[in-house]
């Protein structure tokens with residue numbers, strides 16, 4: 001019986017950072033639909049060519065495309081015990097597709113990271129990603145060299161972290177993804193976490209929330 005975790009929250013809330021940490025701690029795959037789509041764009045696959053313009057605009061790719069990606073990913077052997085989902089679901093239709101995908105008895109824990117809009121814009125404008133190892137870095141803004149603290153690789157700004165695209169992504173979040181909170185709110189396995197805390201404090205709160213909900217829904221972790 002699998003226990004899947006959904007990291008919910010607006011762009012810049014820290015979903016990626018926390019999902020990676022959590023997946024490493026639990027020894028399960030980190031499944032980011034954004035990463036999968038960016039990889040498809042970078043490798044120039046037919047899917048990548050179809051979605052590139054959508055990613056660059058900050059809008060959402062179709063529910064069918066992402067649901068297919070997740071369905072395929074969840075059938076792999078390493079997903080049997082569960083995965084940490086990052087950036088999926090993003091619409092109510094995707095959440096319904098996920099409920100359909102999950103086998104009987106599979107548990108779903110939903111962790112919602114809440115951060116104010118002003119904080120999100122500030123964070124996204126400082127966010128950089130290591131081109132070599134994928135580590136997400138927040139620029140200090142003090143003129144420090146822009147290299148990865150893990151591997152000294154070059155840091156790059158995601159093309160959709162430019163200010164005009166960020167505003168569109170936040171608007172898309174309010175329109176399409178925020179309603180998901182209503183979809184999940186009544187479930188025993190839904191928890192909101194204050195995402196404005198330090199990354200370590202958020203990670204601690206996320207771990208506590210998962211232990212608490214796992215106890216409520218009868219999972220051992």
Ligand code: AMP
Nearest residue numbers: 033034055058059060061066087088090
């Ligand atoms: P992310 O890395 O999660 O911020 O995703 C980057 C971009 O990929 C988004 O702005 C969307 O264009 C696309 N994307 C990622 N996940 C989804 C999803 N679940 N549904 C639709 N589009 C998505």
